[in-house]
Amino acid sequence: xxxxxxxxxxxxxxxxxxxxxxxxxxxxxxxxxxxxxxxxxxxxxxxxxxxxxxxxxxxxxxxxxxxxxxxxxxxxxxxxxxxxxxxxxxxxxxxxxxxxxxxxxxxxxxxxxxx
Amino acid sequence: xxxxxxxxxxxxxxxxxxxxxxxxxxxxxxxxxxxxxxxxxxxxxxxxxxxxxxxxxxxxxxxxxxxxxxxxxxxxxxxxxxxxxxxxxxxxxxxxxxxxxxxxxxxxxxxxxxxxx
Numbered sequence: 605x606x607x608x609x610x611x612x613x614x615x616x617x618x619x620x621x622x623x624x625x626x627x628x629x630x631x632x633x634x635x636x637x638x639x640x641x642x643x644x645x646x647x648x649x650x651x652x653x654x655x656x657x658x659x660x661x662x663x664x665x666x667x668x669x670x671x672x673x674x675x676x677x678x679x680x681x682x683x684x685x686x687x688x689x690x691x692x693x694x695x696x697x698x699x700x701x702x703x704x705x706x707x708x709x710x711x712x713x714x715x716x717x718x719x
Numbered sequence: 720x721x722x723x724x725x726x727x728x729x730x731x732x733x734x735x736x737x738x739x740x741x742x743x744x745x746x747x748x749x750x751x752x753x754x755x756x757x758x759x760x761x762x763x764x765x766x767x768x769x770x771x772x773x774x775x776x777x778x779x780x781x782x783x784x785x786x787x788x789x790x791x792x793x794x795x796x797x798x799x800x801x802x803x804x805x806x807x808x809x810x811x812x813x814x815x816x817x818x819x820x821x822x823x824x825x826x827x828x829x830x831x832x833x834x835x836x
Contacts, residue, residue, distance in 0.1 A: 608762070637823065644728065646808060647763070647826040662823060694762050707753075708824060710762030 606631045610695050610711035617685055617718055625680045625714050627695030633709070635698045636678040637662065638670065640691040641713075647694065653678055685718040692716075723811050725827025733835050738796040740830045742809035745790065749811040753824070754783065754794050757806045766807070767794075770814075799834045806831050 608629045617623055629636065637652035639662075649662030653672040667689055669681040678697075682689060695711040725742045732738045742752075753768035769776045769783040769792065776783045782795040796803055809827040 639826075644828055646725070646828040647824075649823045652823055696762075707765045708755075708763075710764065712760070712762055 606709070608695055608697055608709050608711040610693075610714050613712060613714060615714060615716050617716070619686055619718055620684050623682050623685060623716075625682075625693060625695075625716070627678045627680065627711060628676050629678075629695075629697040629709070630676065631697060631699070631709065632675065633697035633699050634675070635706075636672065637696050637708075638668070638678070638680045639694045639696065640664065641694060642691050650680070650693075682716075685716075687718050690716060690718050723809060723825050723827040725809050725830060727830060728828065729831045729833070731833045731835060732799045734799065734801060736799050736834075738794075738799045738803065738832055738834070740794045740807055740809070740832070741791065742793065742811075742827050743789075743791045744811050744825075746811070746813075747790070748813050749825075751812045751814045752783070752785065752792050753810050754781075755808045755810060755826075757808065757829075759805075763808055796832075799832075801834045801836050804832060804834045 611626045634655050638650040639647040641647050648664045650668050651662050651670040653659045656672055656675050659670050672678050693714045696708045698708045699706040723744045754766045755763035756766040757763040767778050767781050769785050771787045774785050780797045785792045807830045810824040812824045
């Protein structure tokens with residue numbers, strides 16, 4: 605089954621404790637991205653990757669890191685989480701770097717709470 | 720200029736009625752306008768999309784209307800059903816690999832739609 609898999613689905617952590625949210629897709633997609641969803645703000649892009657070893661900042665990259673060492677995986681790293689990073693996070697992938705004209709497939713989401 | 724403004728924030732419609740969600744954008748370089756549907760506990764999924772060379776696209780009960788001169792587009796759900804209750808996001812992007820910043824979808828704020836039985 606074609607899918608984007610995120611883990612964990614739920615995470616409660618303390619301020620400053622490094623964490624990683626994993627994302628994996630099995631569709632051989634080139635383009636992957638991370639979004640955060642906050643009430644009233646919609647989905648905002650954190651980082652994106654057009655292919656292996658190619659990543660770039662989205663609209664809200666502060667406090668986040670990503671890596672793309674393999675085509676299928678695109679982990680999101682919070683080196684020192686803070687309460688304002690409490691949010692619902694989504695990983696998405698699409699077929700090729702022209703993300704505007706192909707369907708974006710989203711994972712199930714990771715609800716992160718930083719206390 | 721990269722913003723997409725969506726309204727209303729929430730909408731309640733009776734079963735069988737028409738649901739209408741509106742979006743407006745500023746960046747005239749946008750040339751791909753999808754709508755995503757999100758059920759609770761799930762990620763968004765593509766519902767329907769339109770390009771500015773047409774003014775309307777219909778798929779079943781779902782229709783996108785597009786007004787290029789006004790820089791507005793809207794989603795109409797005909798004969799709305801309780802199963803349509805979800806959050807809807809409009810989005811826009813630039814369909815050009817070589818333009819800086821094109822490689823992303825810009826989403827609206829979302830509309831929580833509730834269809835009462």
